[in-house]
Amino acid sequence: GDSVTQMEGPVTLSEEAFLTINCTYTATGYPSLFWYVQYPGEGLQLLLKATKADDKGSNKGFEATYRKETTSFHLEKGSVQVSDSAVYFCALTSNTGFQKLVFGTGTRLLVSP
């Protein structure tokens, strides 16, 4: 079945450092890809998405590019802030059925001042 693999956390960075969180996927067909963020004590918020190969999703300084050839959707940000501390989930929906989301295990990001 479909699956998502994320790098283990926590990722610990200083403010203004460059962030990469790796995500690879296994899916049949052409899934849509997502990054969700979960701030402490809150629910899941959609951060960005890409629906086809070579699409780049971006939001709040975060970016991720849908790479079909490497089945990857790595999350990047050029300069992280303390307020970016959260858990980041990579996810996909297949293009069959009713678009259930398949999540990775999540990566905790800790940014210190």
Add this chain to the structure above:
Amino acid sequence: EPEVTQTPSHQVTQMGQEVILRCVPISNHLYFYWYRQILGQKVEFLVSFYNNEISEKSEIFDDQFSVERPDGSNFTLKIRSTKLEDSAMYFCASSGGRTSYEQYFGPGTRLTVT
């Protein structure tokens, strides 16, 4: 901005008891979902619901679980006889349509089974 709401935020129940978790999806959305997240683990799909019936369910969603849309606004998840391993955060989500991929999540209900 429209949002998905869930009640209660925290529910404590004894093993064997029935619980009902409530969700109010975004008003013009058509597809509804329940997910759960056991502490420290990944978010797992439970069930999707469209046109007043279940469209897909996972292996987790056994006969102890049921969903209902009793009126035009609420979407509920019932667990008939809770087990210790049902302790988790339960998230409701809704989306506008089959080709609108964005699912909007509620803040979750933390269920603790003692």
